[in-house]
Amino acid sequence: MPAKMLFDTSNIDLDKTIVTREEIYQVNPHRYEFMLLDGIIHHDAEAGNIIGYRETRDDEFWVRGHIPGRPLFPGVLMIEAAAQLVSYFVMKMEPDKGFLGFGGVTDVKFRGAVVPGDRLVFLGKLLEHRPRRCVGAIQGYVGDRQVFQGTITGMWV
Numbered sequence: 221m222p223a224k225m226l227f228d229t230s231n232i233d234l235d236k237t238i239v240t241r242e243e244i245y246q247v248n249p250h251r252y253e254f255m256l257l258d259g260i261i262h263h264d265a266e267a268g269n270i271i272g273y274r275e276t277r278d279d280e281f282w283v284r285g286h287i288p289g290r291p292l293f294p295g296v297l298m299i300e301a302a303a304q305l306v307s308y309f310v311m312k313m314e315p316d317k318g319f320l321g322f323g324g325v326t327d328v329k330f331r332g333a334v335v336p337g338d339r340l341v342f343l344g345k346l347l348e349h350r351p352r353r354c355v356g357a358i359q360g361y362v363g364d365r366q367v368f369q370g371t372i373t374g375m376w377v
Contacts, residue, residue, distance in 0.1 A: 222331055222366035226345040226357055227269050232262045234271070234341065239263065244272075247311050248304055249319060253281050256301035257308070261341070265313055268346035272305045278336035293334035298360055298368050299325055305344050306356040306372050313349075321377040323353055328370035338362045352376060 239260035250256070262271040276293050277283075283291040300322075307320045334340050341361045348355035353375045360368040 223359065223369050226343045226359055227267070229262075229271070229343070232271065234261055237261060244304075244308055247315070248308050250304060254300070256297060257304050260305075260308070263309070263312070265309075268349075270305060270309045270344040270346075272301075272308070272342045272344070274301050274340045274342070276334060276336050276338050276340060280336070283336055291336055293336075293338070293340065295328075295330050295368065298330075298334065298340065299328065299370065299372070301340070302342050302344070302358040302360065302370065303372050303374065305342050306346075306354065306358065306374055309344060309346065309356070310349065310354045310374060317376060319377055320354060320374040323373035323375035325373070326371045328368065330368045332362065332365055332367035334360075334362055334367055340367070347371070 237259035241258050244257050256274055257272050258275045260272045282294055286292055286294050303322050310320050343359045345357045347357055353373055355373050357371055
């Protein structure tokens with residue numbers, strides 16, 4: 221059974237982008253094929269909540285080889301996109317601290333497929349914010365269907 225949503229989204233317009241892809245990558249250093257976030261929908265530093273999204277397309281590098289004839293967005297890329305969301309959230313709060321890199325992932329469960337044309341919406345909740353590391357819970361949704369969940373640890377590098 222999917223986990224309960226990390227926070228209530230009923231009062232959030234999930235179709236309204238508040239931070240564009242270009243603005244995300246003024247904070248995040250990822251480039252080219254590894255620019256995996258397309259926008260931020262919600263950012264509440266006080267509550268520790270953030271929502272971002274990825275528009276999957278049929279012209280992406282993984283489509284041709286990750287299950288020919290039935291392309292599936294790779295789980296490892298879901299995790300990477302979620303890590304980029306957590307990284308953006310924390311680096312936006314501490315812009316002079318450097319890069320928050322990937323430190324680990326736990327409790328990941330995949331619950332459904334993501335295919336070209338899907339909008340994958342990520343909910344993130346900051347669980348721990350320490351001087352050397354940060355931990356965030358993450359969930360991914362396509363529509364109202366939860367497709368994955370996990371916990372991401374970031375560390376300053």
